[in-house]
Amino acid sequence: MKSLLLLAAVLGIAAPALASDQPTPPATPESVVAQAPAGDWVRIAPDDLLVMQLSPAADGSARKIVIQLLPAPFSQPWVANIRTLAHAHWWDGTSIYRAVDNWVVQWGAGEGPGFKPRPLPKGVEAPKAPYVADASDPAIAAVLGPQRNAVVDILQAMLVKPRKQQAASAPAPYARDPYAPHPFFFHGWPMAASRQERTAWPVHCYGTVGVSRDLAPDTGTGAELYAVIGQAPRQLDRNIAVVGRVIEGMQYLSTLPRGKGNHGVYLSRSRDTPIVSIRLGSDLPAASQPHFEYLATDSASFRHYVQVRANRHDAFYTVPAGGVALCNVHEPIRAVPSGG
Amino acid sequence: MKSLLLLAAVLGIAAPALASDQPTPPATPESVVAQAPAGDWVRIAPDDLLVMQLSPAADGSARKIVIQLLPAPFSQPWVANIRTLAHAHWWDGTSIYRAVDNWVVQWGAGEGPGFKPRPLPKGVEAPKAPYVADASDPAIAAVLGPQRNAVVDILQAMLVKPRKQQAASAPAPYARDPYAPHPFFFHGWPMAASRQERTAWPVHCYGTVGVSRDLAPDTGTGAELYAVIGQAPRQLDRNIAVVGRVIEGMQYLSTLPRGKGNHGVYLSRSRDTPIVSIRLGSDLPAASQPHFEYLATDSASFRHYVQVRANRHDAFYTVPAGGVALCNVHEPIRAVPSGG
Numbered sequence: 001m002k003s004l005l006l007l008a009a010v011l012g013i014a015a016p017a018l019a020s021d022q023p024t025p026p027a028t029p030e031s032v033v034a035q036a037p038a039g040d041w042v043r044i045a046p047d048d049l050l051v052m053q054l055s056p057a058a059d060g061s062a063r064k065i066v067i068q069l070l071p072a073p074f075s076q077p078w079v080a081n082i083r084t085l086a087h088a089h090w091w092d093g094t095s096i097y098r099a100v101d102n103w104v105v106q107w108g109a110g111e112g113p114g115f116k117p118r119p120l121p122k123g124v125e126a127p128k129a130p131y132v133a134d135a136s137d138p139a140i141a142a143v144l145g146p147q148r149n150a151v152v153d154i155l156q157a158m159l160v161k162p163r164k165q166q167a168a169s170a171p172a173p174y175a176r177d178p179y180a181p182h183p184f185f186f187h188g189w190p191m192a193a194s195r196q197e198r199t200a201w202p203v204h205c206y207g208t209v210g211v212s213r214d215l216a217p218d219t220g221t222g223a224e225l226y227a228v229i230g231q232a233p234r235q236l237d238r239n240i241a242v243v244g245r246v247i248e249g250m251q252y253l254s255t256l257p258r259g260k261g262n263h264g265v266y267l268s269r270s271r272d273t274p275i276v277s278i279r280l281g282s283d284l285p286a287a288s289q290p291h292f293e294y295l296a297t298d299s300a301s302f303r304h305y306v307q308v309r310a311n312r313h314d315a316f317y318t319v320p321a322g323g324v325a326l327c328n329v330h331e332p333i334r335a336v337p338s339g340g
Numbered sequence: 341m342k343s344l345l346l347l348a349a350v351l352g353i354a355a356p357a358l359a360s361d362q363p364t365p366p367a368t369p370e371s372v373v374a375q376a377p378a379g380d381w382v383r384i385a386p387d388d389l390l391v392m393q394l395s396p397a398a399d400g401s402a403r404k405i406v407i408q409l410l411p412a413p414f415s416q417p418w419v420a421n422i423r424t425l426a427h428a429h430w431w432d433g434t435s436i437y438r439a440v441d442n443w444v445v446q447w448g449a450g451e452g453p454g455f456k457p458r459p460l461p462k463g464v465e466a467p468k469a470p471y472v473a474d475a476s477d478p479a480i481a482a483v484l485g486p487q488r489n490a491v492v493d494i495l496q497a498m499l500v501k502p503r504k505q506q507a508a509s510a511p512a513p514y515a516r517d518p519y520a521p522h523p524f525f526f527h528g529w530p531m532a533a534s535r536q537e538r539t540a541w542p543v544h545c546y547g548t549v550g551v552s553r554d555l556a557p558d559t560g561t562g563a564e565l566y567a568v569i570g571q572a573p574r575q576l577d578r579n580i581a582v583v584g585r586v587i588e589g590m591q592y593l594s595t596l597p598r599g600k601g602n603h604g605v606y607l608s609r610s611r612d613t614p615i616v617s618i619r620l621g622s623d624l625p626a627a628s629q630p631h632f633e634y635l636a637t638d639s640a641s642f643r644h645y646v647q648v649r650a651n652r653h654d655a656f657y658t659v660p661a662g663g664v665a666l667c668n669v670h671e672p673i674r675a676v677p678s679g680g
Contacts, residue, residue, distance in 0.1 A: 058398075101594055102546050176517060177516060177518065178516050178661075178663040178665040179661050179664075206570055206571040215655045230571075230594075231546040237659075237661070238659040254570075254595075255597055257595055258595065312575060316579070317575075317579050318557075319471075319579055321519050321574065322519070325571075326518075
């Protein structure tokens with residue numbers, strides 16, 4: 001189907017298996033994922049997932065969104081608040097009340113004219129906590145140290161295929177990040193680090209979920225959350241608490257009408273999108289719990305995946321990029337059968 | 341309004357003017373734009389604009405989209421085709437038939453089951469032309485050469501504020517691009533260059549419009565177009581013809597429902613979004629012609645704007661990024677009164 005192959009080539013379907021005496025077709029991100037052994041996938045615990053149910057769409061179809069929470073040692077005071085709020089069913093009956101194109105959608109109880117005050121559960125307060133992790137945590141020390149595990153480094157990942165096996169004309173891969181000295185992956189998450197400052201932090205990509213707040217030094221509680229629906233707003237990194245990412249149903253957030261009020265807030269609450277419920281995966285009945293897995297970022301499959309993302313050689317591409325942005329790696333995450 | 345100030349601070353409103361004996365508030369991108377003198381703005385010719393009218397939204401409101409066409413020496417054979425197609429009213433009655441989350445929406449006549457063949461105007465063929473410009477063009481030679489005008493260089497732009505005027509703790513600005521050695525701006529457009537290869541090319545950002553095609557060496561005609569609705573897919577740079585960018589009405593594309601068929605094509609033509617018309621701005625009656633201007637990228641205002649984008653010091657931010665991605669500069673473009 002002419003002029004649709006853009007997608008077939010870029011996001012598309014893995015090539016069918018060929019007999020072993022045929023030349024191997026160039027690897028694509030999809031083929032690398034399809035061929036990754038089961039042992040390279042890591043289950044995401046249901047306790048690390050939020051399931052958000054919006055009111056049905058205009059055509060009556062369900063709108064379910066799954067959010068993965070950020071692992072320790074990052075943003076854990078906010079993540080703890082979010083677990084408390086979900087346990088308390090605090091978001092049930094709240095709404096998505098703000099949408100700004102190429103920026104964020106935002107939800108919670110809101111505040112101001114037209115919004116009903118909704119007291120927070122006991123113990124949910126704005127944490128006095130940093131947005132970065134430092135080398136006092138052994139995992140971060142390992143990332144920052146000279147003996148750090150090279151496989152988490154995105155540049156090393158791009159170099160996994162020995163240069164001598166690449167075409168002589170292949171550009172040198174590089175992982176230059178406009179916002180941080182050292183982009184890397186940590187248990188499946190894109191991160192950035194400064195070895196000079198001895199800190200590491202989660203970054204804002206498409207689908208990232210963070211904690212809305214007022215001006216510094218307020219840090220927000222986690223009751224009002226936003227999700228990024230456009231170009232990665234990396235200038236927010238280290239300035240606000242990242243707490244998760246949308247791993248399913250992103251289209252139900254990204255297609256919401258943009259708000260016409262101040263700061264993209266909808267002009268009336270009747271235009272909000274109602275939130276039916278937000279639950280921790282582990283609070284759902286066993287049969288309803290979400291099951292997802294991610295490609296281990298210390299696996300050979302992930303290194304190969306990043307290398308291929310950085311240098312496409314399949315039929316659609318004539319000029320491999322020679323690099324890949326941290327927010328364009330698109331860490332592979334997939335749903336798995338509940339019995340799997 | 342607590343927890344909404346995220347937007348106020350980041351995209352927000354310029355601070356009101358203060359008496360001259362008060363301390364100057366920190367510059368924001370918005371304040372720099374608001375204070376840019378009239379002479380730093382450049383009019384966009386109506387002949388370089390496409391006006392796309394979609395069918396009205398469900399609530400009856402109009403959906404108008406304005407696309408700016410790419411200037412010479414980039415992609416001009418496709419841009420010429422697009423002008424021919426617009427003159428011929430070729431797109432009237434076609435549709436947006438594909439939408440993929442965090443990727444693209446695509447429009448034109450389509451091809452395949454359910455689509456009606458629509459012959460192209462005489463002379464509209466897939467150009468045999470490169471996706472990059474080289475130093476045989478004097479403008480590109482100037483960009484690539486050792487005597488190039490430093491003001492087009494994004495790194496130089498970030499350095500416009502002398503280091504000694506910055507706080508001692510300010511990080512060194514840098515413009516590391518994961519996809520190209522030399523990001524820069526050219527007559528208001530984000531671009532990338534390789535001085536080693538002596539080439540420069542337009543890049544894929546949010547809102548970029550490009551020419552759908554089949555596998556290489558096909559280059560597409562310009563009849564089927566896509567617009568980026570997610571994270572900048574920079575791996576497409578140099579692999580496909582960039583021809584423009586959406587400068588108004590982007591939300592009417594980005595909020596379209598995502599397609600559920602192969603490659604995000606809608607399952608039936610009844611789900612497409614009809615295109616009422618696409619016109620060159622210069623083909624419209626004078627009173628209806630679009631009038632826009634961009635902040636000259638060789639102006640002091642633009643250099644200051646980039647510097648502030650790279651290092652936010654206003655009340656919301658506690659950690660300036662120290663850099664800015666090419667696709668996160670968000671070149672200032674604004675509508676102007678038709679008599680302006």
